[in-house]
Amino acid sequence: MTAPLLSVTGLNVDYRTGRRRSFRALTDINIEIAPGETLGLVGESGSGKTTLGRAVLGLAPVSAGSIQFAGNEIGQPSPAQRRKLSRDLQVVFQDPYTSLNPAMRVGDILAEPLRAQGVSRAQARDRVAGLLGEVNLPADAADRFASEFSGGQRQRVAIARALAIQPRLIVCDEPVSALDLTTQARVLDLFAEIQDRTGVAYLFVSHDLAVIRAISHRVAVMYRGAIVEQGPTERVTEHPTHPYTQTLLAASPVPDPERQRERRLARLALAASA
Structure with a gap:
């Protein structure tokens, strides 16, 4: 059996709200991600999804529990450990309009993490050209500013930046929520192709x-x-056992009008019984 790339065990995250008060954002979180696997983390706004992603990235305070990456504890990384982890752990944020520096050309945005790792200017230039190809952007995109691109194209630039130093895990924080449905589908296909x-x-x-x-x-x-339920995608999305997952499923749109009507009725029934 392959060892997990990421293992989170008994994780609690508390935020201080005063001298003697704190707010518990995460309680007893247990997840694993294998190499080359996608774990989807779903829930409504305020459920703790982004906080868990931030904890994995070393950006949220770990109060209890363990976060291990490739067998090494990273729950409370030192500055030196965080710099080292940045090569293996990257992030793609929700909003491509604010996650890219508008004053930098795309080529410089993609070269920045490479240069920080000591890659020569010539090697960085070649790598940037390859990255643009990987995310299906033209080579001349390197000479343009991010503001010249559509939302979907900007998110492709953000994905290319995350890929620049060949990470082993990418935290994708609502990376398609700011995009229209057609662009969402294309970007999701791109994520799958890259994986x-x-x-x-x-x-x-x-x-x-x-x-x-x-x-x-x-x-x-x-x-x-x-986390109230987890398992293989087909099982969780087709045969959920927790009432909250059932509510999410009932609220999820489907292209078939009859199935959508069935889900609407199921959602109303769940709301009436709550």
Whole structure:
């Protein structure tokens, strides 16, 4: 059996709200992600999805529990350990309009993490050309500013930046929620193509169960800072056992009008019994 790339065990995250008060954002979180696997993390706004992603990236305070990456504890990384981890752990944010520096050309945006790792200017230039090809952008995109591109193209630039130093895991924090449905589908296809080609793993965060279903091998459902259900995507999305997952499924749009009507009625029944 392959050892997990990421293993989170008994994780609690508390935020201080005063001298003697704190707010518990995450309670007893347990997840694993294998190399080359996508774990979809789904839940409503405020459920703790983004906080879990931040904890994995070393950006949220770990109060208890363990976060291990490739067998090494990273729950409370030192500055030196965080710099080292940046090569293996990357992130794609929700909003491509604000996650890219508008004052930099795309080529410089993609070369920046490479140069920080000591890659020569010539090698960085060649790598940038390859990255643009990987995300299906033209070579001359390197000479243009991010503001010249559409939302979908900007998100492709953000994905290319995350791929620049060949990470082993990418935290994808609502990376398609700001895009229209057609562009969402194209970007999700791109994520899948990249995973097939490189073997990168994803922690894919979304409030949209339809998106999670399209991209994930396994699903973890979050509600009020805890994981209430997890398992293979087909099982969780077709035969959910927790009432909250059932509510999410009933609210998830489907292209078949009859199935959509059935789900609407199921959602109303769940609301009436709550």
